[in-house]
Amino acid sequence: MRRREFIRTTGTAAAAACIAPRLLATRADVPPIEGVLTVDEHTKLATVPLDFTGLSYESAQLANPKFFAAGNRELIALFRQLGRDGVLRLGGGTSEFTAFTTEEPSGPAPLETVGPDTSKNVKSETPITPGSLHNLREFLDAAGWRCLYGLNLGRGTTAHAAEEAYYAHDILGPRLIAFQLGNEPDAWRNRYRPATWTYADYWKEWIVAHDAVTARVPGAKFAGPDVSNKMAYVTGFAGDVKKNAPDVVVLTSHYYAMGPAGAKDITMDKLLSPDPKLDRDLQIAMQAAQGAGLPYRMSEGNSCWNGGQEGVSDTLASALWVAGMMMDFASGGCAGVNLHGGGNGFYTPIAGNLGTGFTRRPEFFGMEMVKEFVGGTILQSKLQCGNNEVCAYAGLKDGRLLQMVINKSDQPVRLRTQGRRAGEEWILTGPALDAKNGVTLTRNRRGSSRDGVLRLEAASAVIVKV
Numbered sequence: 001m002r003r004r005e006f007i008r009t010t011g012t013a014a015a016a017a018c019i020a021p022r023l024l025a026t027r028a029d030v031p032p033i034e035g036v037l038t039v040d041e042h043t044k045l046a047t048v049p050l051d052f053t054g055l056s057y058e059s060a061q062l063a064n065p066k067f068f069a070a071g072n073r074e075l076i077a078l079f080r081q082l083g084r085d086g087v088l089r090l091g092g093g094t095s096e097f098t099a100f101t102t103e104e105p106s107g108p109a110p111l112e113t114v115g116p117d118t119s120k121n122v123k124s125e126t127p128i129t130p131g132s133l134h135n136l137r138e139f140l141d142a143a144g145w146r147c148l149y150g151l152n153l154g155r156g157t158t159a160h161a162a163e164e165a166y167y168a169h170d171i172l173g174p175r176l177i178a179f180q181l182g183n184e185p186d187a188w189r190n191r192y193r194p195a196t197w198t199y200a201d202y203w204k205e206w207i208v209a210h211d212a213v214t215a216r217v218p219g220a221k222f223a224g225p226d227v228s229n230k231m232a233y234v235t236g237f238a239g240d241v242k243k244n245a246p247d248v249v250v251l252t253s254h255y256y257a258m259g260p261a262g263a264k265d266i267t268m269d270k271l272l273s274p275d276p277k278l279d280r281d282l283q284i285a286m287q288a289a290q291g292a293g294l295p296y297r298m299s300e301g302n303s304c305w306n307g308g309q310e311g312v313s314d315t316l317a318s319a320l321w322v323a324g325m326m327m328d329f330a331s332g333g334c335a336g337v338n339l340h341g342g343g344n345g346f347y348t349p350i351a352g353n354l355g356t357g358f359t360r361r362p363e364f365f366g367m368e369m370v371k372e373f374v375g376g377t378i379l380q381s382k383l384q385c386g387n388n389e390v391c392a393y394a395g396l397k398d399g400r401l402l403q404m405v406i407n408k409s410d411q412p413v414r415l416r417t418q419g420r421r422a423g424e425e426w427i428l429t430g431p432a433l434d435a436k437n438g439v440t441l442t443r444n445r446r447g448s449s450r451d452g453v454l455r456l457e458a459a460s461a462v463i464v465k466v
Helices: 011-019 059-063 071-080 092-095 128-141 160-174 199-216 231-246 268-272 278-292 315-332 360-375
Strands: 004-005 033-047 053-060 087-091 099-100 126-128 144-151 176-181 223-226 247-258 296-304 336-340 349-355 357-360 377-385 390-395 401-407 413-416 424-429 440-444 453-456 460-463
Touching: 011 126, 033 315, 033 390, 033 401, 053 071, 053 092, 053 268, 053 296, 053 360, 059 087, 059 092, 059 128, 071 126, 071 247, 071 357, 071 360, 087 176, 087 296, 087 336, 092 099, 092 144, 099 160, 126 176, 126 424, 128 160, 144 160, 160 176, 160 199, 176 199, 176 231, 176 247, 199 231, 223 231, 223 296, 231 278, 247 278, 268 315, 278 296, 278 315, 296 315, 296 453, 315 336, 315 360, 315 377, 315 390, 315 401, 315 424, 315 460, 360 390, 360 401, 360 424, 360 440, 360 460, 377 413, 401 453, 413 440, 453 460
Parallel strands: 004 377, 033 413, 053 087, 053 336, 087 144, 099 126, 144 176, 176 223, 223 247, 247 296, 296 336
Antiparallel strands: 033 377, 349 357, 377 390, 390 401, 401 460, 413 453, 424 440, 424 460
């Protein structure tokens, strides 16, 4: 699926840029990368839904009822800064260790914050109660967001899932989009299921759990299969629900650019290089979704699975990657993207807890930048440039042309573009690609682009409104 076209005039130089050491700052004598960006305003690729932006948290976070609660005003403000119509997905590896109970705890909450699940986590049963669901509803009301809610199927019983679904459906009301039955079922083999586990086995269990939930909650809606990477589950699920489960409203799967964290090949250069897996899997997912008459949402993902890579997932480089990755999904027709996080995980867009407060990590600013395209239409664009570390996107919103250019290289960029002058600009930048602090997204209402020439510093991104 070619959503934008690159014409590489110096492929050898581009390949060398991927393996050369990164400069921490741009020298004055470094020549700019020259290029031309053209936009076909008559070829529309996709409309970006209002609820395109999303975050994903571990279900175990609900064990602390004060976290997703109306009283957590600081976190609510950060959610609203990312979007007024976003989607919170609750699931992750800990969702298979939750235990719903109607008995409210009498002591302090067992967990204050929960970071991303990793293979090193020591997991234990974490309680979810009606009280935490009521607080979650108030949080969502205040943020204006809705929720994809994961139920424990990997280790739980269908009866317990149906009981939790009953309370969640009743309490969350219109803030609930759909239930997801189990997390990453394509990875249950040799973990929660025998070595012979296949998609066919999963579908049999899914339909039993589905029937148990709908028996308790008539009118319940579902999403899935929420798999980690096996696209055969996505295509199989899409075909099966089209025939047997019309109450499935969203097709979902996960995407991580690389992993696991700690492996030798997990580098900044790898993160910033084009990933053919994204194009391939997105095309498969979109074809499956269209065949089933469903929207497709990337329900969990980030830069590096197993918690993120320190010095990569928490840097300016990750912010530039997020902006490009989300625009790739939007250009391909994806209904939304949920970035996984929580706690102080390396890749979390929002870090912190109730005691210390919350801070915006670099990825937050990449997500915020994409917000400018929400509600608009992605247009076909062509970037003529000799470096594949520079990418561009275009859109139309409120009758005005938007052009986004992301420069992941250590050289400045100079592009000839359509439009004589930019009325507004949003600039994403930081001290260096490996900078963890000092990453900013600033708005220039007057614009600095003149005479149809757009200039970017090294390791930066810009949106110009023509």
